[in-house]
Amino acid sequence: MRLGVNIDHIATIREARRAREPEPVAAAVMAELAGAEGITVHLRSDRRHIKDRDVELLRQVVQTKLNIEMAATDEMVGIACRVKPGQVTLVPEKPEEVTTTGGLDVAQNAAMVTSAARRLHAAGVRVSIFVDTDPAQVDASKAAGADAIEINTGPYADAPESGRQAELVRIRASAERAAAAGLEVLAGHGLNYVNVQPIVRIAQIAELNIGHSIVARAAFVGLDRAVREMVGLLRS
Numbered sequence: 001m002r003l004g005v006n007i008d009h010i011a012t013i014r015e016a017r018r019a020r021e022p023e024p025v026a027a028a029v030m031a032e033l034a035g036a037e038g039i040t041v042h043l044r045s046d047r048r049h050i051k052d053r054d055v056e057l058l059r060q061v062v063q064t065k066l067n068i069e070m071a072a073t074d075e076m077v078g079i080a081c082r083v084k085p086g087q088v089t090l091v092p093e094k095p096e097e098v099t100t101t102g103g104l105d106v107a108q109n110a111a112m113v114t115s116a117a118r119r120l121h122a123a124g125v126r127v128s129i130f131v132d133t134d135p136a137q138v139d140a141s142k143a144a145g146a147d148a149i150e151i152n153t154g155p156y157a158d159a160p161e162s163g164r165q166a167e168l169v170r171i172r173a174s175a176e177r178a179a180a181a182g183l184e185v186l187a188g189h190g191l192n193y194v195n196v197q198p199i200v201r202i203a204q205i206a207e208l209n210i211g212h213s214i215v216a217r218a219a220f221v222g223l224d225r226a227v228r229e230m231v232g233l234l235r236s
Helices: 008-016 024-033 052-061 074-083 110-122 135-144 154-158 161-180 212-221 223-235
Strands: 002-006 038-042 066-070 087-090 126-131 148-152 184-188 205-210
Touching: 002 184, 002 212, 002 223, 008 024, 008 038, 008 212, 024 038, 024 052, 024 223, 038 052, 038 205, 052 066, 052 074, 066 074, 074 110, 087 110, 110 126, 110 135, 126 135, 135 148, 135 161, 148 161, 154 161, 161 184, 205 212, 212 223
Parallel strands: 002 038, 002 205, 038 066, 066 087, 087 126, 126 148, 148 184, 184 205
Antiparallel strands: none
């Protein structure tokens, strides 16, 4: 299973002082050298952490896959069509949220998502959509032209021990449905060194995108070790 490392929180630290460091590009290089097979950033409309210059530099430097999370707006899709990352993941976005709180409602926003997917494909950009464990959202993602879905594992990560198995069942069912439809299956949100291995055992999931827990651990042990430890869990 591949590991994509989300480096948003490296930029969050930088923006806490509006300084020049730590540099997200340096973090991307270190993560790749430690075994990451992708780098993810979320370019938000308010530019609260990742900036346009970051995605432009990352596009030049990242050697694996640069995945940009973004809302399906004209502005964001235009940026992606210009920068041409390896992949765009369409996500919902609320101005007041601390982090993404749920999957994109593709079924209710089919026209917007389909238009964004067509524009991105025309620019040669692969399209993934961040969705909840809802069969209707998996089907709508396929109909909208997505190449992949990223299953929201937040409810699993946040569930008490007594409710975690039920969330795993939902994730597995969504992964199986997506794979059967010809979509590549990714997953992420809230995963850490303690809860990740049950997700790793779901055969249809090809990649996990993990950020906060890796950057948090890196504060104590360094980014190289933090990434290597997570890679080890995904391959064990």
